[in-house]
Amino acid sequence: MPRPFTPKIVTANDLLIGDVIYQTADDDWTRDLALAEILTDEADAQLRLLHAERQRDRLVGAYLADVTQGPDGPLPAHFREAFRAKGPSNHHHGKQERASHV
């Protein structure tokens, strides 16, 4: 039996600001993980990643990150993604100080 596919999101850093962004289902980018598009099919995930990688004047370093499905959207599966989604622990900077809009 094939291993079940772990749901993914496409994430990257914004070219101009450098902050963490997530791809949405309507082909835009959000700074709010809860609004990211959850990809449950491996082939679809690869296509969405390729689509992101073509946007070289918008973002840097797109990749697929594992998530779990939460009640209000995707939740990070790994602590690294949790820190990216929140901001540093020593200063109230990054996403924790910013409203979520693009």
Added chain:
Amino acid sequence: MYDYTDFDRAFLAQRNSQFRAQVARRIDGSLSEEEFRPLRLMNGLYLQLHAYMLRVAVPYGTLSATQIRKLGEISQRWDKGYGHFTTRQNMQFNWPALRDVPDILEALASVGLHSVQTSGNTIRNVTADPFAGAAADEIADPRHLAELIRQWSTDHPEFQFLGRKFKIAVTGSPHDRAVIRSNDIGLRVLERDGALGVQVFVGGGLGRTPLVAQEIRDFLPLDDLLPYLESILTVYNRLGRRDNKWKARIKILVHEHGIDRIRDLVEQEFPQRRATYAPDIVTRQLELVAARFARPDLKSAPIDAFTRAYDADPVFRSWSDTNLAAHRDPDHAIVTISLKAHGATPGDVSADQMNLLADLAERYAHGELRVSPEQNVILPHVHKSDLPALHAALKPAGLATANIGLASDIVACPGMDYCTLATARSIPVAQQIATRVEELKLEHDIGALKIRISGCINACGHHHVGHIGILGLDRAGVENYQITLGGDGTEDTAIGARTGPGFAHEQIVPAIERLIHAYLDLRRDPEEPFLQTLRRLGADPFKAALYPQTAIAAE
């Protein structure tokens, strides 16, 4: 302070205008990220976890009051009102926007600062003893050599595409405060038969494969310095591995070929290199460089004010006992200002603090500051009569913590709070240990104890040379911290040995606390420092304290 020439200023202006155009081309899409990345790295611009990060070189750790004031201004105007000092004496800004970076570089250039070669596979910012020019035990000011090496290595065409980054550190004292034997090349100034020279070490480094640099030359005349460095770099460039990033540093080359073979190859190369330099030219250049370092005109005054405050004020006395070091002039002191207030981020300094440090450096310290590899700031020349006023001015700014060299004076890399390479956080671990140490009110009783924390195997937090080293790893998706014991970053450089299984994030502070209590129980007397007790007894009694369950099971 070194006084930059018109040549330096023109070079920086040209370099910055080049980078401004490169940034514009990246933003308008004419450069891809693959094309832009090496260009931005050559100018110290990284992309980290939450934002870009600009690493500013602080050459050999020396800053003027004007420069630190400018760093504060930059942090307020283009960043988030603070900067972070690293273990290589650099300052990092964690939040610049790409479009602002050319303006930041221009502001830096206005005070002779830059980000050139703070990244990439080049010769990096040369580090030096932070007490340079002031230390009582100094033979010669190592910054003269460091500045000459900076001038020689900046944009050196032969060394822009090395197999890997290359780090050089210099000390002018027998006591090593610059961690020289953990660098690719370490230089120690010596005097022999009335002439100055350097003892040369090669092949040191921390990271995945920690190795202590070995002596390649016991005494190199100063006039041979640059051709000899070129010979080492040529051998490295020719033979160093480029097939595997993890085996590309010169330490691996030295390790694989042996120091004797590397020495032979360097000596074979040396005559040709030497022939390209006119006799005495390096010596003459060094003299020119030295002449541009203004020696402060030290004042002569009674030190009664210091003695009175020392006798009357226990807080001042405690600070004096831990944060002052011997100056070459007995009426002066070298003041280390702790950036490790209990619970603070090691190495972080706010814009307000930078402004205050600039004012105090001007008022009390001939306008000079230093950054230490231990992430503190140093005022190298303070007359003892000014110390009470200086201490009083530092206190309200949170800069008067009396903990230099103690358990809460922790070195930590940015870890996973900022760094893309990190596998775990380091900053909160440092904050929690320092807070706990303060709660226990034991650190002055514990005495000298160097705790070093890295958030990944690259070891920017120098954990291998910590008396207690902590390495944060990702074990199956959970932060896990390994402990090493017995490391030493001084002239007796030693790499710490791993104690055993790692600890979860919430277990690491109690584990360190058990180590501290074990030391207090095991030491021969209060005069025996942690490292000495460890060397006397070995690691076993400390391991028993770290892993009580295992110890019980074994009984």
